[in-house]
Amino acid sequence: MKKRGSFVISLDYEIHWGVFDALSLDTYGENLKNVNLVIDRLLSLCDKYQVKITFATVGMLFAGSKSTLEKYNPIEIPSYDNQKLNPFKLMSNVGVDEQNDRLHFAKSTLQKIKQNGLHEIGTHTYSHYNCLASGQTLAQFKADIIAAKEIVKPMDINVESIVFPKNQVNDDYLKVCYDNGIKSYRGTEKSAIYNTKSSPLKKKLVPLIRLGRLMDGYFNLTGHNTYNVEKLNADAAIVNLPSSRFLRPYHSKLSFLEPLKVTRITKSMKHAAKNNELFHLWWHPHNFGANMDENFKNLEQIFKAFTHLKESHNFESKTMTELTLDILNK
Numbered sequence: 001m002k003k004r005g006s007f008v009i010s011l012d013y014e015i016h017w018g019v020f021d022a023l024s025l026d027t028y029g030e031n032l033k034n035v036n037l038v039i040d041r042l043l044s045l046c047d048k049y050q051v052k053i054t055f056a057t058v059g060m061l062f063a064g065s066k067s068t069l070e071k072y073n074p075i076e077i078p079s080y081d082n083q084k085l086n087p088f089k090l091m092s093n094v095g096v097d098e099q100n101d102r103l104h105f106a107k108s109t110l111q112k113i114k115q116n117g118l119h120e121i122g123t124h125t126y127s128h129y130n131c132l133a134s135g136q137t138l139a140q141f142k143a144d145i146i147a148a149k150e151i152v153k154p155m156d157i158n159v160e161s162i163v164f165p166k167n168q169v170n171d172d173y174l175k176v177c178y179d180n181g182i183k184s185y186r187g188t189e190k191s192a193i194y195n196t197k198s199s200p201l202k203k204k205l206v207p208l209i210r211l212g213r214l215m216d217g218y219f220n221l222t223g224h225n226t227y228n229v230e231k232l233n234a235d236a237a238i239v240n241l242p243s244s245r246f247l248r249p250y251h252s253k254l255s256f257l258e259p260l261k262v263t264r265i266t267k268s269m270k271h272a273a274k275n276n277e278l279f280h281l282w283w284h285p286h287n288f289g290a291n292m293d294e295n296f297k298n299l300e301q302i303f304k305a306f307t308h309l310k311e312s313h314n315f316e317s318k319t320m321t322e323l324t325l326d327i328l329n330k
């Protein structure tokens with residue numbers, strides 16, 4: 001593999017399936033309703049700067065109708081202790097098809113992404129599966145992944161990468177992914193504030209951890225979080241392409257800090273480009289659903305920085321699977 005830095009973007013594409021347990025439609029509906037518009041703008045900005053994205057997509061979004069969804073639902077559904085996490089309870093509220101329910105179906109938008117040709121479509125599990133939640137089992141996760149692979153087949157897509165919902169990486173589940181043809185996943189940053197495994201002590205520290213993550217978005221508290229991916233995955237069966245940074249949505253109350261947020265990202269990109277490392281940026285399309293112009297302004301600055309680094313250091317935009325194949329075939 002040629003020595004050069006890589007710029008990977010993965011988006012957790014989920015619409016309502018990703019937030020139904022945490023956010024209400026009253027407070028977050030605008031963000032969700034604008035996701036299709038966000039994707040249109042993303043595709044044209046990516047075309048302009050030739051930046052590739054891995055759309056890690058919730059399997060349920062591939063259905064064009066409720067009857068299709070019911071056909072592909074997994075044979076076993078997760079038996080979470082906390083039933084608030086169970087998306088299958090939403091089925092009675094799901095509309096008849098995509099035209100009537102843009103919060104739960106996105107087949108036509110996914111077709112647009114596929115036809116564009118620049119990007120990868122990966123999985124965010126079939127049902128936005130909580131891999132570290134208590135009550136669910138490995139067999140239920142396996143049924144979910146099989147459903148995620150099946151529902152994309154009519155669109156002639158082969159899912160080869162995964163982003164775990166809520167970044168809950170369950171090491172025992174990686175083999176299930178591998179056995180089902182998934183070659184890479186997005187791990188978390190090294191710093192303890194990004195570890196998603198819970199403990200009683202950590203539960204008490206949640207406000208502090210959140211504050212730490214917020215501050216780290218503007219100021220360099222945890223380093224660049226860029227990676228020598230060949231070294232990191234020397235013996236791995238399934239490749240880990242860890243996150244470098246979550247692109248926080250525009251924050252109107254902290255708008256004076258927005259330039260710091262962008263600079264924090266572009267400096268780390270430069271570090272990756274100079275050291276032939278990976279810089280892996282992620283967010284959710286719904287994060288851009290409000291304050292769209294401000295969010296796209298930030299993204300365009302990041303893409304401009306990428307263009308400079310491409311010229312100066314051969315920094316390269318890659319999908320998760322493209323980078324994975326480079327590592328595996330080195």
Ligand SMILES: [Zn+2]
Pocket residue numbers: 012014018124128164165166
């Ligand atoms: Zn998610």
